[in-house]
Amino acid sequence: MVWTGDRRTRPRNGARRLPEKQRQRILKRYPTCMLAVPGRCTVTSTEVHHVVDAADGGSDNDFNDDGTPQLVGVCHECHKHVSAKTSAARRGGGTRVMREKERHPGVLP
Numbered sequence: 001m002v003w004t005g006d007r008r009t010r011p012r013n014g015a016r017r018l019p020e021k022q023r024q025r026i027l028k029r030y031p032t033c034m035l036a037v038p039g040r041c042t043v044t045s046t047e048v049h050h051v052v053d054a055a056d057g058g059s060d061n062d063f064n065d066d067g068t069p070q071l072v073g074v075c076h077e078c079h080k081h082v083s084a085k086t087s088a089a090r091r092g093g094g095t096r097v098m099r100e101k102e103r104h105p106g107v108l109p
């Protein structure tokens, strides 16, 4: 998290606020981290992750129209990791993506 362009002018993945009730519902539905990044995951879901990033048209609905999850519970460490990767990719092809080889179990496109 070193980039300095964080002016919060527009909502971004991880920066959006979900209603507390919805957040609790998601965390209850996914009590364990859905990202499960090897070597990082702390297993217990504490945050809600937008599977489709807001910048890519992701909604704040629990599920997408096709029935795939849009909001899933993740742990802080994985969330941080994935958000960093997403912003890196968005910034220009992901020249310095950390640990490219990891795959996420069906939660990222």
Ligand SMILES: [Zn+2]
Binding pocket: 033, 034, 035, 036, 037, 040, 041, 042, 043, 074, 075, 076, 077, 078, 079
């Ligand atoms: Zn995790």
